[in-house]
Amino acid sequence: MNDTFVFNPIGMVRSCFSEKFGIPRQPRLAPAARATMEIFPPYDQDEAFGGLEAFSHLWLVFVFHGIPKGCWRPTVRPPRLGGNRRTGVFATRSGFRPNPIGMSAVVLEEIHRHQGRLLLELSGIDLLDRTPVLDVKPYLPYSDIIPEATGGFAAAPPRPWPSIEYTDRARQACALLESTYPGFVDLLNQVLGADPRPAYMDGHARTEFGVRLHGVNVRWTHRQDTIVVHTIEVPADPPALPEGV
């Protein structure tokens, strides 16, 4: 079968996640993770989204950003299996699939216009900044909730990390950042609490890790059950919030 299908994005997500590392492995693990989806013309018609506000959650069908075409592999090593055990790519939600299409159920906060552009405000997202979106659909509880569904390597949600501490300098930086990015500390706590490290790094206490949120570099180490955030690089000229936020 030689059919090919050509799709154009209906919009783009502008999110707090400047890089892949640190993005929660499923949506809604970080409720403070907010994003704005801009709808592109000619799809930015109010009536095309009429009725969507009645739903608390929606599905985004998106294209994995930054995964070049032709990079699919029959097996991958999902982080939830420790990052060192291989499983079939179709048994995972990895982006390294033949058609790098992702699905994510997120919270719909608001639909509004800003400077003429139609924007969907979202939270609990797990999408990289600039992710192209192919489709938006309502989450239909009666159909999408399958109480009898079982299985797999990710049966339970990950346990949040018990304790996160900040050095004095990191705390000062946070205070500064809150004025530019309200909710920054909540977001950081949720992202670190979800433990973005691959599980096989669990024993490497001394290793330093880093994540970029809103373009801000954050670095931390692990000390027994405690994450210690020691460096937050406040840019002299903090990057503006994504357009439209």
Add this chain to the structure above:
Amino acid sequence: MNDTFVFNPIGMVRSCFSEKFGIPRQPRLAPAARATMEIFPPYDQDEAFGGLEAFSHLWLVFVFHGIPKGCWRPTVRPPRLGGNRRTGVFATRSGFRPNPIGMSAVVLEEIHRHQGRLLLELSGIDLLDRTPVLDVKPYLPYSDIIPEATGGFAAAPPRPWPSIEYTDRARQACALLESTYPGFVDLLNQVLGADPRPAYMDGHARTEFGVRLHGVNVRWTHRQDTIVVHTIEVPADPPALPEGV
């Protein structure tokens, strides 16, 4: 943004639904609705599906079959709203969307090979025969079940039709068909029980309706609370089951 994305199907669904009318409006409303998905080369590698059997349900990301490109409309009339009230296309799961991509959570019965081809046996499907599939993903209960999700015009599952009767001739035809298509009567009862008519037809008792299942024509009328199946055209030479079944 002028990005375009080109996708090739990884497989095709062969299903009992020979035409759009009669297809349940969401998956799993007709558990007897079975299908076989054939995986195309080069994706038909056992290892690419390794681990998927651990999941009871999977998502199919598919292309709505038979909806020509460029047919999207800002508003549609979903059957659940009676078929005569318009709502935004993005507030529905209608196929008349800018990118005619669908998502369906179905039951995974079995993964096996037949004459060298890799096949996924599915049930509770709502897909037209020959639907091209772009992706297969595990249904992840911990992430995909959102207990707090609310909303929309389809909050409750449709009520199954209370009573279905068969004329003697129809009953005889069913008996014949069961030998070719085991489970045909269950499937027919579930399809008719879900009431494929648009809701605005509810009062039109005399109207005759028809549906094609496995290529077999079935016709019925409504009499108060009873569906009366009066005609089942058993083909002289019943079409073979879809290849690979």
